[in-house]
Amino acid sequence: MPDKHSNAPEPGTKLGSHYSRCFGCGDDALGGLRVSSTVGEGLSVTTEFTVTDNHQGAPGLAHGGLLALAFDEALGAVNWLIGAIAVTGRLETDYLMPVPVGTTLHITAQCDGISGRKIYTSAVGRLGGPEGEAAVRATAIFIQVGVDHFLSNGRLEDVQEAMHDPEQLRAARAFEVNP
Numbered sequence: 017m018p019d020k021h022s023n024a025p026e027p028g029t030k031l032g033s034h035y036s037r038c039f040g041c042g043d044d045a046l047g048g049l050r051v052s053s054t055v056g057e058g059l060s061v062t063t064e065f066t067v068t069d070n071h072q073g074a075p076g077l078a079h080g081g082l083l084a085l086a087f088d089e090a091l092g093a094v095n096w097l098i099g100a101i102a103v104t105g106r107l108e109t110d111y112l113m114p115v116p117v118g119t120t121l122h123i124t125a126q127c128d129g130i131s132g133r134k135i136y137t138s139a140v141g142r143l144g145g146p147e148g149e150a151a152v153r154a155t156a157i158f159i160q161v162g163v164d165h166f167l168s169n170g171r172l173e174d175v176q177e178a179m180h181d182p183e184q185l186r187a188a189r190a191f192e193v194n195p
């Protein structure tokens with residue numbers, strides 16, 4: 017298990033968006049999920065995702081791909097606690113119960129260990145509250161990368177826009193997980 021980073025936020029801290037145009041957590045992404053994560057105990061975060069009319073895959077039910085996105089966000093947020101810049105290499109989801117429109121998925125995500133550049137994470141999403149029945153489980157392997165991963169692979173205009181963001185902190189965060 018890795019150590020928690022010395023500058024990691026305290027439990028209870030809301031992490032906010034790492035990039036305003038991120039489809040998972042950004043406020044400027046049209047139709048995006050806009051989930052936010054809160055630091056939990058140890059190397060864990062909690063994330064809530066409320067399924068709306070716009071998230072349907074079948075009548076009245078959440079689309080599985082969007083649920084996977086919510087888990088990608090929650091699991092990715094764990095990397096902040098260890099101060100790692102990382103991208104999703106592998107994401108596996110187990111859908112245990114249908115998730116209806118209007119319900120909130122209470123996700124708890126944690127770090128399970130590190131091996132070289134690989135960060136192993138897992139999460140469970142519960143319905144009806146943080147102690148409710150498990151509806152979705154997920155595991156992911158994040159791969160640690162350098163900032164050059166984003167600078168050399170991202171579309172130039174978006175990279176430049178983020179680099180020139182007057183809110184320097186926000187611009188730096190944009191490169192921490194997903195451009």
Ligand SMILES: CCCCCCCC(=O)SCCNC(=O)CCNC(=O)[C@H](O)C(C)(C)COP(=O)(O)OP(=O)(O)OC[C@H]1O[C@@H](n2cnc3c(N)ncnc32)[C@H](O)[C@@H]1OP(=O)(O)O
Nearest residue numbers: 034088089092093103104105106132133134157159193194
């Ligand atoms: C709060 C914010 C939440 C945000 C969450 C959103 C995060 C995202 O969506 S990120 C975007 C989606 N992901 C991507 O675009 C990644 C695309 N892939 C890549 O760029 C590359 O394949 C990359 C960087 C992952 C790996 O390439 P590279 O740097 O050459 O690594 P490489 O040397 O092949 O592998 C390093 C290690 O990782 C392992 N690895 C690489 N890819 C994978 C994979 N897909 N699955 C499992 N393990 C992998 C390798 O086996 C190797 O392990 P070991 O060191 O034990 O031999």
